[in-house]
Amino acid sequence: xxxxxxxxxxxxxxxxxxxxxxxxxxxxxxxxxxxxxxxxxxxxxxxxxxxxxxxxxxxxxxxxxxxxxxxxxxxxxxxxxxxxxxxxxxxxxxxxxxxxxxxxxxxxxxxxxxxxxxxxxxxxxxxxxxxxxxxxxxxxxxxxxxxxxxxxxxxxxxxxxxxxxxxxxxxxxxxxxxxxxxxxxxxxxxxxxxxxxxxxxxxxxxxxxxxxxxxxxxxxxxxxxxxxxxxxxxxxxxxxxxxxxxxxxxxxxxxxxxxxxxxxxxxxxxxxxxxxxxxxxxxxxxxxxxxxxxxxxxxxxxxxxxxxxxxxxxxxxxxxxxxxxxxxxxxxxxxxxxxxxxxxxxxxxxxxxxxxxxxxxxxxxxxxxxxxxxxxxxxxxxxxxxxxxxxxxxxxxxxxxxxxxxxxxxxxxxxxxxxxxxxxxxxxxxxxxxxxxxxxxxxxxxxxxxxxxxxxxxxxxxxxxxxxxxxxxxxxxxxxxxxxxxxxxxxxxxxx
Amino acid sequence: xxxxxxxxxxxxxxxxxxxxxxxxxxxxxxxxxxxxxxxxxxxxxxxxxxxxxxxxxxxxxxxxxxxxxxxxxxxxxxxxxxxxxxxxxxxxxxxxxxxxxxxxxxxxxxxxxxxxxxxxxxxxxxxxxxxxxxxxxxxxxxxxxxxxxxxxxxxxxxxxxxxxxxxxxxxxxxxxxxxxxxxxxxxxxxxxxxxxxxxxxxxxxxxxxxxxxxxxxxxxxxxxxxxxxxxxxxxxxxxxxxxxxxxxxxxxxxxxxxxxxxxxxxxxxxxxxxxxxxxxxxxxxxxxxxxx
Numbered sequence: 001x002x003x004x005x006x007x008x009x010x011x012x013x014x015x016x017x018x019x020x021x022x023x024x025x026x027x028x029x030x031x032x033x034x035x036x037x038x039x040x041x042x043x044x045x046x047x048x049x050x051x052x053x054x055x056x057x058x059x060x061x062x063x064x065x066x067x068x069x070x071x072x073x074x075x076x077x078x079x080x081x082x083x084x085x086x087x088x089x090x091x092x093x094x095x096x097x098x099x100x101x102x103x104x105x106x107x108x109x110x111x112x113x114x115x116x117x118x119x120x121x122x123x124x125x126x127x128x129x130x131x132x133x134x135x136x137x138x139x140x141x142x143x144x145x146x147x148x149x150x151x152x153x154x155x156x157x158x159x160x161x162x163x164x165x166x167x168x169x170x171x172x173x174x175x176x177x178x179x180x181x182x183x184x185x186x187x188x189x190x191x192x193x194x195x196x197x198x199x200x201x202x203x204x205x206x207x208x209x210x211x212x213x214x215x216x217x218x219x220x221x222x223x224x225x226x227x228x229x230x231x232x233x234x235x236x237x238x239x240x241x242x243x244x245x246x247x248x249x250x251x252x253x254x255x256x257x258x259x260x261x262x263x264x265x266x267x268x269x270x271x272x273x274x275x276x277x278x279x280x281x282x283x284x285x286x287x288x289x290x291x292x293x294x295x296x297x298x299x300x301x302x303x304x305x306x307x308x309x310x311x312x313x314x315x316x317x318x319x320x321x322x323x324x325x326x327x328x329x330x331x332x333x334x335x336x337x338x339x340x341x342x343x344x345x346x347x348x349x350x351x352x353x354x355x356x357x358x359x360x361x362x363x364x365x366x367x368x369x370x371x372x373x374x375x376x377x378x379x380x381x382x383x384x385x386x387x388x389x390x391x392x393x394x395x396x397x398x399x400x401x402x403x404x405x406x407x408x409x410x411x412x413x414x415x416x417x418x419x420x421x422x423x424x425x426x427x428x429x430x431x432x433x434x435x436x437x438x439x440x441x442x443x444x445x446x447x448x449x450x451x452x453x454x455x456x457x458x459x460x461x462x463x464x465x466x467x468x469x470x471x472x473x474x475x476x477x478x479x480x481x482x483x484x485x486x487x488x489x490x491x492x493x494x495x496x
Numbered sequence: 497x498x499x500x501x502x503x504x505x506x507x508x509x510x511x512x513x514x515x516x517x518x519x520x521x522x523x524x525x526x527x528x529x530x531x532x533x534x535x536x537x538x539x540x541x542x543x544x545x546x547x548x549x550x551x552x553x554x555x556x557x558x559x560x561x562x563x564x565x566x567x568x569x570x571x572x573x574x575x576x577x578x579x580x581x582x583x584x585x586x587x588x589x590x591x592x593x594x595x596x597x598x599x600x601x602x603x604x605x606x607x608x609x610x611x612x613x614x615x616x617x618x619x620x621x622x623x624x625x626x627x628x629x630x631x632x633x634x635x636x637x638x639x640x641x642x643x644x645x646x647x648x649x650x651x652x653x654x655x656x657x658x659x660x661x662x663x664x665x666x667x668x669x670x671x672x673x674x675x676x677x678x679x680x681x682x683x684x685x686x687x688x689x690x691x692x693x694x695x696x697x698x699x700x701x702x703x704x705x706x707x708x709x710x711x712x713x714x715x716x717x718x719x720x721x722x723x724x725x726x727x728x729x730x731x732x733x734x735x736x737x738x739x740x741x742x743x744x745x746x747x748x749x750x751x752x753x754x755x756x757x758x759x760x761x762x763x764x765x766x767x768x769x770x771x772x773x774x775x776x777x778x779x780x781x782x783x784x785x786x787x788x
Contacts, residue, residue, distance in 0.1 A: 124538070124539055146539045240737040240738075291644055292625045292648060294648075294737065294738055295646065295737060295738070439755050439756045443560065443740060446737065446739055446740075450739040452741070453739070
C-alpha cells in the first residue's frame with residue numbers, strides 16, 4: 001500500500017514538474033512575433049549574428065501583426081482551419097510561425113508543400129479540377145495571368161483589415177497586380193544577385209565583385225590557378241526548365257537584349273545582343289563551370305554552392321547559405337552585388353530573378369476568406385518578414401520598413417545588392433501564354449547550352465514560335481492588351 | 497417470361513464489366529481522339545476551338561516530336577538488347593541444378609518489385625557527380641578519368657544511365673519468362689544430343705534457342721511496348737536532357753500536356769505514339785502466330 005502511494009505521489013510530482021518547466025519557456029516568448037525569439041545562434045551563422053544585438057522590444061511595433069484586433073479575430077474565427085499550399089522549399093517560414101499564429105488567432109493551420117519544378121502543373125490541375133481544398137496559396141507571380149481566374153481580388157480585404165499595402169516596394173506591388181486588381185500579397189520577393197566567396201577572390205588578388213561581364217571572364221582566369229581541385233570559378237542554374245531561361249535572361253537583359261521590342265508585342269530576343277549573351281553564357285559553362293551544370297535547377301545549384309563547389313555564382317539572396325545546419329561555407333564571408341552589366345554601348349544593369357517571386361493569394365472557393373486573409377496579413381507582416389529573411393528560410397523581404405531598419409543592413413548580407421538592383425530589375429513575360437512560351441524558350445536555350453544547336457538558330461526559333469502563338473492569341477489585332485514594360489527603369493520613367 | 501430471363505441473363509451478368517471497361521478504356525480513348533482535333537490550352541479554356549488536323553500537321557513538322565520518336569526507338573533497342581541478353585544468361589543459370597537455387601531465384605526478382613520512379617531516383621543518387629560508386633568502379637577499370645563525371649551532361653552517358661536503370665529493374669522479368677520457357681522444354685532432345693556427343697554451344701543453338709523462340713518473342717514484345725512508353729526513368733534521371741537528347745515520346749507528351757497544358761496537341765501526340773505501338777505489335781504477333 002505504502003509503495004503504491006509513493007509511486008502515485010512520485011508520478012504526480014513528475015507530471016507537475018514537467019508541466020511547470022514548460023510554462024516559463026512559453027511565458028518568455030512575446031505575444032507577437034519578435035525577432036529575438038526566433039533568431040538564435042542555431043539558425044543564424046556566427047559571422048552574421050555577431051554583427052548586431054537583437055533588442056528585447058519588437059523591431060516593428062506598428063506592424064499589422066501587432067496592431068490587428070486579435071481579440072475580435074479570435075472570437076469570430078477561433079476554431080477555423082486555414083489551409084496553406086506553399087512552395088516546398090519555402091515551407092520552413094510558415095512552419096516557423098505556425099504555433100504562434102494558432103495561439104494568437106485560435107485558428108488551426110494546415111500546411112502543404114509542392115516541389116518548385118512541378119508547382120505550376122500541380123496547382124493548375126488542382127485549381128481547374130475544383131479539388132483544391134486550400135484557402136491560401138503561395139505561387140509564382142509569373143503565373144498570375146493564368147491563375148487569376150481562380151483567385152479572389154484582395155483590394156477590399158486590404159481596406160477592410162487595414163493592411164499596410166503601401167509598405168511594399170513598387171516592384172512587388174506591380175507583380176501582385178493584374179488587370180488593375182490586387183490579386184495577391186508579396187511574400188518571397190526573389191531577385192538574383194552575383195555572389196562571390198571572399199577568401200578565393202582575395203587569394204586571386206580581386207578586390208570586389210565584377211561590375212561587368214568582361215570582368216567576370218577576367219576574374220575567372222585569375223581564379224582558375226588558385227582554386228583547389230573540385231572547386232570551379234562559377235556555376236549557374238541551367239537545367240532544361242525555366243531555370244535556364246531565367247539564367248539566360250540574366251545575361252541577355254544586361255547585354256541589352258529584350259524579350260519584346262519595347263512598346264510592342266514584337267519578339268526581339270534574337271537581336272545581336274541576345275545571340276552574344278547566349279554564346280557568352282555557353283562559353284562560361286564550357287570553360288569555368290562544374291560538369292553537370294546543364295542539369296542544375298535551384299536545388300542542385302544551391303547544394304553545390306553550399307558544398308563549396310564554386311567561387312562565384314548567380315543565385316537568389318541565399319541567406320540559407322549562412323545557416324550552419326545547411327552549408328559547409330556558412331562561416332565564410334561573401335560578396336553580394338547586382339548582376340554585372342553587359343559589354344558595349346547597349347550594356348546595362350538589368351538583373352532578372354523576379355520570375356520566381358512568390359506571392360500569397362486566396363482562392364475564390366475558400367470557405368473562410370476573412371480568416372484566410374488574416375493569416376496572409378500575419379505571415380507577410382514586417383517582423384515575420386524580417387525574421388524569416390535573417391533566419392535563412394529562403395524567403396526574402398520586399399517591404400520598405402524592413403529595408404529601412406538599421407538591423408537589416410547589418411544582418412542581411414544582400415542588403416546593398418538589393419538596394420542597387422531594385423530599380424533595375426528586368427521582368428519575364430507575364431501573360432496567360434507564359435507556360436507555352438517558356439516551354440519553347442527553355443527547350444531551345446538548353447539545346448544551345450548542351451551544344452545541340454547554334455545560338456542564332458535557337459533564338460530565331462524562339463522568336464518565330466512566340467510570334468505564331470501571339471498571333472493566334474490575337475496580340476496583333478485591334479483591342480490587344482497593352483505591351484508590357486519589361487525593365488524597371490522604363491517603368492519608373494513611365495510613372496514620371 | 498422465364499425463357500426471356502434466361503436468354504438475357506448473360507447480358508445482365510456481363511453488363512457491370514462492360515460498363516466498367518467502357519468507362520475506363522473506351523470513353524477516355526474516344527475523348528482523346530476528339531480532343532486531338534481541337535486547339536485546347538487547358539489553362540485558357542475560353543480559347544478552345546476546332547482545328548481539324550492542325551495538331552497532327554504541327555506534330556509531323558515538329559523536330560522535337562520527331563526526335564522524341566527516334567529517342568524512344570534508340571532506348572527501346574538498347575534496353576531490349578541488354579535485358580534480353582542478360583535475362584537469357586540469368587535464366588540459363590537459374591535453370592541449372594545447384595544448392596540454393598530457390599533462394600537465388602527469389603533474390604533475382606527483387607528489383608522487379610521496385611517502383612519505377614523510385615528506381616530512377618535511386619540511380620540518380622548512384623550516379624551523382626563526385627559521389628558515384630558506379631563512376632568510381634569505372635575509374636578503377638580506366639573507362640572514366642574524373643570522379644565528378646556527370647552522367648547527365650553527355651548524350652551517350654545519359655542514355656546509358658537510363659538503360660542501366662531500366663535494365664536493373666526489368667532484366668528479372670525477362671529472366672522469369674525465359675526461365676518458364678526453358679522449364680517447358682522436354683528433356684528428350686537433350687538426352688539424344690548427349691548421346692550424340694553434341695557440344696554445349698551446339699545444344700544451346702540447335703535445341704534450346706529454337707524452342708525459346710515463342711516465349712522470347714512474347715517477352716520482347718511486352719518489354720518493347722513498355723519501353724516505347726518509358727517515362728519514369730527519363731523524368732527522374734535526365735528530364736529529357738541534355739538538351740532533348742533523352743526526351744522520349746512519353747516525356748514529350750508529358751511536357752506538352754502537363755507543363756504547357758496544350759491538351760489537344762498532347763492528345764494528338766499520344767494517339768500517334770499509340771498507333772505506332774499498335775501497328776508494330778500487330779505485325780509481330782501476326783507473324784509469330786502465323787509461324788505457330
